[in-house]
Amino acid sequence: MIRFESVTKRYPDGTVAVDSLSLVADSGEITVFVGPSGCGKTTSLRMINRMIEPTSGSIFIDDQDVTKVSRTELRRGIGYVIQHAGLFPHRTVVDNVATVPLLLGHDKKKARTRALELLELVGLPASMAKRYPAQLSGGQQQRVGVARALAANPPVMLMDEPFSAVDPVVRAQLQQEFLRLQQELHKTIVFVTHDIDEAIKLGDRVAVLQVGGHLAQLATPAELLAHPADAFVAGFVGRDRGYRALGFADAGQMPLLAEPTAQLGWDLAKARDVAVDGWVLVTDAEQMPLGWLRLEGLSDSALSGQVTEASLNLGGTLAVQGGTLRALLDAALSSPSGRGVVVDDDGHFLGTVTASEVLERIQQRTPVARGDAG
Amino acid sequence: MTGVLLLPQPLANGADSSPWHFWGYFQDHRHEDLHWLWEHTYLSLLPVAIGLAISLPLGWLARRYRWVYPPMISITGLLYTIPSIALFIIVPPLFGLKSLDPLQVPIALTVYSVALLVRVVADGLASVPDDVLQAATAMGYGSFRRLVNVELPIAVPVIAAGLRVATVSNVSLVAVAGTIGMDNLGRLFDQGIQLSTPTAYYPPIVLGIVLCVLLATVFDVTIVLLNRAATPWRRAVAAR
Amino acid sequence: MISQVFTWLNDPAHWRDSPVFTGIPTQLLNHLRYSLVAMAIAVAIALPLGLVIGHTGRGTWAVAGINAVRAIPGVGLLVLLAVVISPHFHGRTDLGYLLPTEIVLVVIAIPPVLANTYAGVQNVDPEVRDAASGMGMTGAQVLRRVELPCSLPLIFSGIRSATLQVIATATIASYLPLLGGLGRFIYDGFHQQDYPQMISGGVLVALLAVIVDLLLAGVQRYAVSPGISGRYSRRTFRSTGPATAAVVQAEVSPA
Numbered sequence: 001m002i003r004f005e006s007v008t009k010r011y012p013d014g015t016v017a018v019d020s021l022s023l024v025a026d027s028g029e030i031t032v033f034v035g036p037s038g039c040g041k042t043t044s045l046r047m048i049n050r051m052i053e054p055t056s057g058s059i060f061i062d063d064q065d066v067t068k069v070s071r072t073e074l075r076r077g078i079g080y081v082i083q084h085a086g087l088f089p090h091r092t093v094v095d096n097v098a099t100v101p102l103l104l105g106h107d108k109k110k111a112r113t114r115a116l117e118l119l120e121l122v123g124l125p126a127s128m129a130k131r132y133p134a135q136l137s138g139g140q141q142q143r144v145g146v147a148r149a150l151a152a153n154p155p156v157m158l159m160d161e162p163f164s165a166v167d168p169v170v171r172a173q174l175q176q177e178f179l180r181l182q183q184e185l186h187k188t189i190v191f192v193t194h195d196i197d198e199a200i201k202l203g204d205r206v207a208v209l210q211v212g213g214h215l216a217q218l219a220t221p222a223e224l225l226a227h228p229a230d231a232f233v234a235g236f237v238g239r240d241r242g243y244r245a246l247g248f249a250d251a252g253q254m255p256l257l258a259e260p261t262a263q264l265g266w267d268l269a270k271a272r273d274v275a276v277d278g279w280v281l282v283t284d285a286e287q288m289p290l291g292w293l294r295l296e297g298l299s300d301s302a303l304s305g306q307v308t309e310a311s312l313n314l315g316g317t318l319a320v321q322g323g324t325l326r327a328l329l330d331a332a333l334s335s336p337s338g339r340g341v342v343v344d345d346d347g348h349f350l351g352t353v354t355a356s357e358v359l360e361r362i363q364q365r366t367p368v369a370r371g372d373a374g
Numbered sequence: 375m376t377g378v379l380l381l382p383q384p385l386a387n388g389a390d391s392s393p394w395h396f397w398g399y400f401q402d403h404r405h406e407d408l409h410w411l412w413e414h415t416y417l418s419l420l421p422v423a424i425g426l427a428i429s430l431p432l433g434w435l436a437r438r439y440r441w442v443y444p445p446m447i448s449i450t451g452l453l454y455t456i457p458s459i460a461l462f463i464i465v466p467p468l469f470g471l472k473s474l475d476p477l478q479v480p481i482a483l484t485v486y487s488v489a490l491l492v493r494v495v496a497d498g499l500a501s502v503p504d505d506v507l508q509a510a511t512a513m514g515y516g517s518f519r520r521l522v523n524v525e526l527p528i529a530v531p532v533i534a535a536g537l538r539v540a541t542v543s544n545v546s547l548v549a550v551a552g553t554i555g556m557d558n559l560g561r562l563f564d565q566g567i568q569l570s571t572p573t574a575y576y577p578p579i580v581l582g583i584v585l586c587v588l589l590a591t592v593f594d595v596t597i598v599l600l601n602r603a604a605t606p607w608r609r610a611v612a613a614r
Numbered sequence: 615m616i617s618q619v620f621t622w623l624n625d626p627a628h629w630r631d632s633p634v635f636t637g638i639p640t641q642l643l644n645h646l647r648y649s650l651v652a653m654a655i656a657v658a659i660a661l662p663l664g665l666v667i668g669h670t671g672r673g674t675w676a677v678a679g680i681n682a683v684r685a686i687p688g689v690g691l692l693v694l695l696a697v698v699i700s701p702h703f704h705g706r707t708d709l710g711y712l713l714p715t716e717i718v719l720v721v722i723a724i725p726p727v728l729a730n731t732y733a734g735v736q737n738v739d740p741e742v743r744d745a746a747s748g749m750g751m752t753g754a755q756v757l758r759r760v761e762l763p764c765s766l767p768l769i770f771s772g773i774r775s776a777t778l779q780v781i782a783t784a785t786i787a788s789y790l791p792l793l794g795g796l797g798r799f800i801y802d803g804f805h806q807q808d809y810p811q812m813i814s815g816g817v818l819v820a821l822l823a824v825i826v827d828l829l830l831a832g833v834q835r836y837a838v839s840p841g842i843s844g845r846y847s848r849r850t851f852r853s854t855g856p857a858t859a860a861v862v863q864a865e866v867s868p869a
Contacts, residue, residue, distance in 0.1 A: 051748055075750030086745025090763040090839035100749050132841030148749075158748075455827045456820040457782030463800060463816030467615040473809040542685055549687040553789045554804050563693040567790075574697040583690040590685040 001027045002048060002156065002190060007057035009043055009213070017043040018213035020057070025205075027062075027155075028186040032203035034193055036236070040213030041192045045158050048190060049078045061156060076104055079149030079157035079187070083165050085141045087133040093119070093144050094129040100152040111151075118147040123177055139170035146178070150185070159191045163198065175202060196237055200224070200244065208233050222248035246326035246362065253321065254328060254361065256342055256351025262293065268303045271295060279337035282312055287349045292316060292336050318343050321350055329358045391575040396584060399577035407562070411585060414558040417551075418544040418589070421480050422537060425487025432488070433495025434521065446492060453489040458547040461485065462554065479551045486547070487540050494536030498529030527604070534601035541593040545586050559585050615809065619817065622810040636794060638818065644794035645822065648712070648784045652719030653777055659720075660727035661769070668735025668765070669757045677732050680725050688783045692718045696790050708792060715787040722783050723776040730772025734765025763839055770834040777830060778823055785819050796822060 002025040009018040018040040025031035033041035046052045048059055050071045059066045066074055087096050097115035102108065116129060122143040133141055142162060149157055163171045163178075179202065182189065193199055199206045200221040208216045208224070210232055217229040225245040228234035234241075260274040261283045271280050271293060278296025283289050291312030295303075316335035319327040319342050331340030332355040339352035400407055436443045453461075461482040466473050469481060502525050510524045552560015562582030569575040602609065622628065631637045667673045695714030703710030738761050746756045788797025796818045803812025840846050 049748060051744070072750045072752050075748060077750075080745065080748035082741060082745055082748070084741050086739070086741040086743075086748075088742060088746070088760055088764075089739075089841045090760075090766075091841065103750060103755070132839075132846060134841060134844065135846060145745075452824060455778055455823050457778070457785055457823055459782065459785055459797070459800065460816040460819040460823070463813050464820065467619065467813060473615065473812065474804075545685075546687040546689070549689045550786055553689060553786060553801075560687075560689055563687075563689050566697065567693050570697045574701060576694075576697065579690065579694050579697060583686060583694065586687040586690060587685050594685070 001025065001062060002031075002188060003060040003063075004044070005058050005060070007044070007047060007054045007059060009040070009047065009052065010055045016213055018047070018054075021209075021213060021215055022057075023207055023215060023218050025188065025190050027188045029204040030182060030189045030191055030202055032191045032193060032199040032206045033209060034196055034199040034203075034206055034236075035209035035216075036211060037194065038211045039209035041194075041209050042160055043213070044209070045160055045190055045192050048156075048158055049075050049080060076100055076152065077154050077156070079152075079154045081142075081145050081149045081157065081159040081162045083161045084138075085133075085145030085162075087141055087144055087148070089133050092130050092132055093124075093136070096133065096144060097148045097151050099148060104152060115147070115151060118150055119144070121150070121181065122147045138166045139174060142166060142174060143177075146181075155188055157187050157189045159189060161193055162191075164193065164195070171198075178202065200237075200247075208236060243326065246329060247324050249325040249362075249365065251323060251325045251328050251358075251361065254342065254353055254357070256321075256353055257339065259339065259349075259352045261287070261349065262307055264290070264307050264309060266307045268295070268298075268305050268307060271307055272298075272303060276339075277337065279339075281337075281341065281349070281352070282307055283349055288347050289318065289341050289343065289349050294336070316341060318347070319353075320345060325358065325362055328353060329355065329362070332358050391573065391577065393576040393580045395577040396581035400581055407559075407581070407585075410557060410559050410561055411589070414545070414548050414560075414586075415589060417479055417483065417548045417558055418541060418593070421483035421487045422491075422540045422544060424480075424484045425491050425540065426533075426537070428484075428488050429491035429495045430526075432492045433499060436492065436496040437499045443496060446496075450489040450492050453485055458482065458486065459550050459554070462551055474555060476556055479548065479556055483544055483547060487544070490540050491533075491536055494533055495529070498532035498536075499525050501532055502528045530604050531601060531608070534597055534604075538594050538597050541597065542590045545590040545593070549582070549586055559589075615813070618810040619813045622814045623817070628814075636798065638796075638799075641794055641796050641798055642818070642822070645781070645784055645796045648715060648719065648787070648795060649777070649780045652716055652723055652780050652784075653773075655716075655720050656723030656776060656780075657727055657773065660724045661731055664728045664731025664769075665735060665757060665762065665765075668732045669753070669761060674732070677728060680728055683721060684725050688718060688722055688779075689786055689789070691721065692783070692787060692790070700790075711787075711790040711793045715784070715790070715793060718787070719780050719783055723780050726776040726779065727769075727772045730768045730775070731765065734768030734772075735761050737768065738764045764842060766838045767834070767842060770830070770838065774827055774830045774834075777826060781819070781823050781826065 004021045004023050007018055007021045008016070010016050021040075021044060023031075033044060035041050043052055047054050048061070048066065050066060053067075087093075088099070091099075094112060094115045097118055098108075098111040101111035101114065116126060119126065119129060124140060124143055124147070128136070128140065128144075133144070136144065142165070145162065149159075163174045166174065175198065191199075191202060193202075203221055205218060205220055206224055207218045210216045216236075217224065217233045219227075219229075222245060224233070224237055225241045225248070228237055228241075259276070259281055262271040262274060262280045263283060263285065271282075272295045274280055275293075275295045278294060280293050280295060281289060282291055282293050290309070291314045293307060293312055313336045316337075317327070317331050317340075319331035319340055321342050321344055328340060328342070331342065332338070332353055333340075335341065335352075339354055340358070342350050342353055344350050432446065436446050456464075462478050463473075465471070465478040465482045465485075466475055469478075471477055506524065506528070507520070510520045515524065548556075548558050549560035549563070552558050552562075552564055559582050562578040562585075566575060566577075566579035566582070569578065628635070629637050629639060631640050663676070667677060692714060695717055696711055699714045700710035703713070735757075742760060742764070743756060746760045747753075751759065784795050785797035785800065787793055788795050788801050796815055799811050799815030799818065801815075803809060803815055835843070835845075
């Protein structure tokens with residue numbers, strides 16, 4: 001657990017980067033520092049591993065004052081991931097990852113083996129090991145950066161905008177995998193970002209900081225969306241709050257409409273027989289949804305063919321049963337037939353749900369369930 | 375110290391051999407020394423001017439046709455590796471001149487300057503950001519006009535840095551030629567050593583060093599000022 | 615003339631030492647000796663200095679100041695020091711000219727090595743430096759394990775440049791009487807108007823310089839990590855742009 005006690009950072013020219021910051025980042029959780037430029041989030045992060053020294057106040061890791069340990073010793077026990085990874089260009093990937101264990105004096109062979117394991121853990125093929133950072137893409141470099149931070153198995157990790165320098169598709173992938181990793185590893189993580197959506201997506205708790213280094217609010221993402229502490233936080237969190245808050249609302253088990261399905265290769269005429277309101281869902285042999293087929297308004301002659309993949313409408317997202325209200329609503333709204341597709345955890349088709357059914361469920365939620373979840 | 379030896383020129387007012395006498399020495403030998411100073415200036419600058427004129431198209435070629443760059447760098451690198459005095463001496467037989475023809479100095483120094491500047495021009499042109507090039511082409515600039523109006527102005531700082539190195543080092547190299555009898559400030563050192571028997575005679579030596587350093591400094595500062603004048607946008611940015 | 619030069623070079627008498635003539639191999643060794651001693655001293659001074667100044671960022675005035683030394687003509691300095699020092703060495707005639715020569719060679723070799731080492735360390739990506747200290751490396755470890763290996767290309771460039779200047783100036787040092795080295799052929803040839811000898815000296819010096827530079831290039835290839843030089847299977851050709859300006863500043867041509 002990381003504890004800030006009235007930490008202040010003031011520079012000689014008078015600028016106050018961090019103003020009397022006090023908060024606790026719980027063990028085993030991801031605490032996100034988020035805010036606009038100049039809010040002191042990176043400065044605060046860097047005071048934890050003493051890359052910057054506070055002007056006043058103290059920081060404690062598991063109740064030990066960080067200033068009581070030598071800086072290098074402190075840092076060897078903290079994983080540090082920065083924006084462009086900062087990989088050593090003159091070393092291979094595997095040597096990069098093995099850096100801290102070797103610094104700590106571990107056996108060379110063991111360090112290398114562990115490095116290879118970690119590469120696998122972050123989703124990189126073993127063939128990457130002997131390559132140099134310049135040969136890797138941005139996303140790959142970032143994964144190596146994370147692996148390197150994990151190498152000595154530190155209980156604490158500090159991450160400074162680690163996913164900001166990659167394109168959105170890669171970023172989403174990295175975020176997913178990061179969450180998966182954390183499920184396994186349960187590290188105490190302080191994560192800095194300027195992107196409120198990333199903060200809400202990744203954080204167990206989010207600290208919103210204001211320019212000048214003030215803590216505006218420290219709360220769970222759901223709380224932040226439902227009850228922003230002041231106008232600044234409300235503005236920073238942004239619009240569509242109600243909709244985004246649905247992402248944290250558990251839908252529970254929804255009653256689903258049983259829906260007949262068609263398969264590839266069926267005659268179109270047969271498909272039309274089972275279609276409801278002119279649309280039929282096409283699945284494969286294992287009942288995995290492939291797309292919607294529109295049959296309304298087709299003349300008899302056009303119905304002589306078969307169900308092909310090219311004729312499918314691929315619009316419409318899939319919602320997992322037992323997932324969030326937001327996913328359910330989106331599935332219903334985006335479906336071309338007006339019926340949202342619901343699948344089980346393995347992706348098999350279970351049934352459909354309409355938008356009005358989801359809305360009804362949303363409005364049924366008690367005030368407690370709606371906004372005051374802790 | 376009576377020391378009137380068999381000297382190239384008579385000592386005017388006694389034998390004031392201290393280093394600080396260099397100004398007096400200059401005044402006594404003004405005509406000859408100014409002649410050497412002029413020769414030295416001319417020999418330092420002309421090769422760079424010609425070298426630049428040759429290097430601009432060559433450097434452009436190296437950018438335009440990627441495959442030209444490596445062999446060009448190898449050849450120019452090779453030439454640049456050869457010590458200047460060796461280059462001076464090797465030029466006459468290769469060019470059919472007599473062995474101590476003064477022409478060898480500007481020829482060799484031009485080769486040297488080209489060897490240095492081709493790479494500088496190529497890299498200067500390479501420092502122009504790609505999107506600027508694309509934008510210029512899309513706006514309708516032809517290849518040559520783009521070179522003159524867009525690429526070269528942006529490449530000026532890098533090329534100016536190369537010119538500074540070329541001219542300052544030429545000052546030293548020309549002095550080296552003085553040791554094999556060429557007419558320039560290097561002759562002052564020659565005189566100094568000859569006059570330094572039996573005791574040290576400093577004035578021509580110090581004069582030579584002072585004039586060379588002055589000359590190099592003037593060249594350096596001039597190019598810096600020209601560079602600044604040619605790149606007003608950089609000053610504007612710096613002032614922000 | 616060219617054929618005369620070949621004749622001169624092929625004459626076996628010129629490859630042997632005799633009472634009146636020092637052969638090519640001996641002069642070559644002399645030349646190498648003078649150069650190596652100067653380079654060793656210069657690198658021992660300039661390399662650590664450049665590393666420390668680059669790492670701490672303090673003392674950059676020293677780099678700028680030492681760079682100004684380049685404006686001084688090597689010949690002039692050589693003659694000046696010779697005139698000052700040699701009278702003190704009557705009897706030990708070689709040392710009288712050797713000492714000023716070595717001093718000048720060291721003075722000439724330091725600026726390129728210092729400037730390039732400093733530039734090399736400065737050019738290390740600040741993010742890499744940040745990551746290194748963030749991981750718990752001490753300052754010295756960051757310097758030794760990260761900044762130094764990443765600066766090697768520029769450091770080698772500086773050493774090569776310095777070596778060439780030293781070899782060139784050692785040639786000119788033979789302008790001073792009695793000093794050995796390949797320049798002896800040049801100046802003896804000049805004074806005796808024996809042009810084949812003079813030009814042969816030039817050819818030998820040129821060959822020496824080129825071969826030494828190739829050797830150093832080979833060492834550089836071996837010593838610099840492929841991750842930095844870009845020599846791995848995926849060939850991406852990049853001609854460096856503005857970074858070259860820093861190197862160009864450092865590479866003053868030989869005297």
